[in-house]
Amino acid sequence: MVTTTRTAPLPSLASVYRTRAVVELKEFSRQREAVVFTLLFPVLLLLVFGAILDYDIGGTVGVSIGFVQYFLAGVTAAGILGASLQNMAISIATERSDGTLKGLAGTPMPRHAYFVGKVAQVLAVTVAIIAVLLLVGVAFYDVEPPRGRDWLTFAWVAGLGAAACTLLGIAISSLAKNGRSASATVTPIALVLQFISGVFFQFSQVPEWLQTVAAIFPLKWMAQGLRAVFLPDQLAAVEPAGTWELGRVALVLAAWCVVGLVLCVLTFRWQDR
Template sequence: MSTATSTPTPAAPAARARAAAPLPSTLTLALARTRIELVEFFRERDAVIFIFAYPIIMMAIFATVFDDQVQSDGSVEVAFAQYFLPGILATGIMLTSFQTMAIDLAVQRDTGALKRLRGTPLPVTAFFLGKVGQVLVNTGVQVALLLALAFVVYDVPVPDAEHWATFAWVLVLGTATGTVCGVAFSSVPRTGKSASAVVTPVVLVLQFVSGVFFAFYALPGWMQDLASVFPLKWMAQGMRSVFLPDGAKALEPSGSWELGTTAAILGAWLIVGLVLGTRTFRWRRRDDG
């Protein structure tokens, strides 16, 4: 009586080796996820056009229509294109961070993409870092295009090195705040189809009350008080401190740029967004358990 002996196939050791192999580092996975997010984003051509073209079109329209007007309190005069640029930069950050993140995550949840990703070995940290990477790249491209338009076409003065440093921290802190708040707000829409209808009006209202389309000091007092609660007003004010002459701070309701307050309020919203996002974020639809 012969006994059959089983010989391991060559594929078995290789399969065990693959199973035992450690995952790449979180940073490596985050960079890979960023590339995937960017590819998926640029495939949605209508979203790409809106995100990148909207601030540029608004800048061109307002700077052309109000080309001969200035903001003045009797001691300082600022061309409208120069005054309008900081608000457009701030709303561009809001679009690429808060609005894009809130809508994108709501749609991915509705289609089941988030649920499927949650079932993969991809760390949650790497997934969200990939989202942040996408936002940073998109924000950088948008800001570069808008500044090129302002400097070349509308002769907006180029800031000095000290003001560029302020620009950098307002940009980074504003982008981070908008991103985490977008993650938190993504749980508000009940479905992916309703996401745009829920998120877009919020952004539009904040634009109008935060002095993006109008001089902030000309808005009613109650509107200024309302805007002061939210990040967009402070992002715009921080940007005005960069691109307007120092004397223009007299145009602010407080008579100063309030950069310390800007950092404090943006930081507070960053913490609020992190806490709410951690507690309310959902990987599945409401009807999926």
């Protein structure tokens, strides 16, 4: 009598994606330093800068706008950068260094499922950061939230910006020699971009040559697109081009998505050198 053994059916791709997303979110929530820096640091910046720099910035264009209303756009963009570029670069470099990536590459799991899990993590953390910053801004500083069609602009600027920065974070993860050096490699890059992209003060106050440098990278355009959401149209006059340039914002962020994807394909490694 011949007996046959039945092999268990492989899980569906949707099930694999869902599992990887849950794993990534659980791993992120268990890393206290990452949670504090990624989620709470932007909130801390908003509270500190809001308490210290409480002045009107709209006098030159005849409107009354507090600095916090302006700063909320910049710190939101910085929060998205932290949740995507910084978080991705550091976590992937660490997982590459401790052998996690090499182990995953040797399993039957489709390799792209790993990146789907990472994207799900970035999306969840980004939404959480935006929600907390809006809540703090409205509750403590009387910031006016977006209205009507501004929510649509908010969604595509944040979405494109997060996508571009996530892809760049995956690519930049290969710059770090190992997991221990990842934070020291990535954090200075993020801080420099924040200082020259109009996050901590008005972009018009940045020297012109630094404005040119900032315009190469996505953070400047993400912050500019979010200013169009939080600020009245009159303040577009103080932008370098005199308008919000939302069309160019979309074009530059989309271009960085393409550039980031190409860099990921060319540079990503599943194990250390």
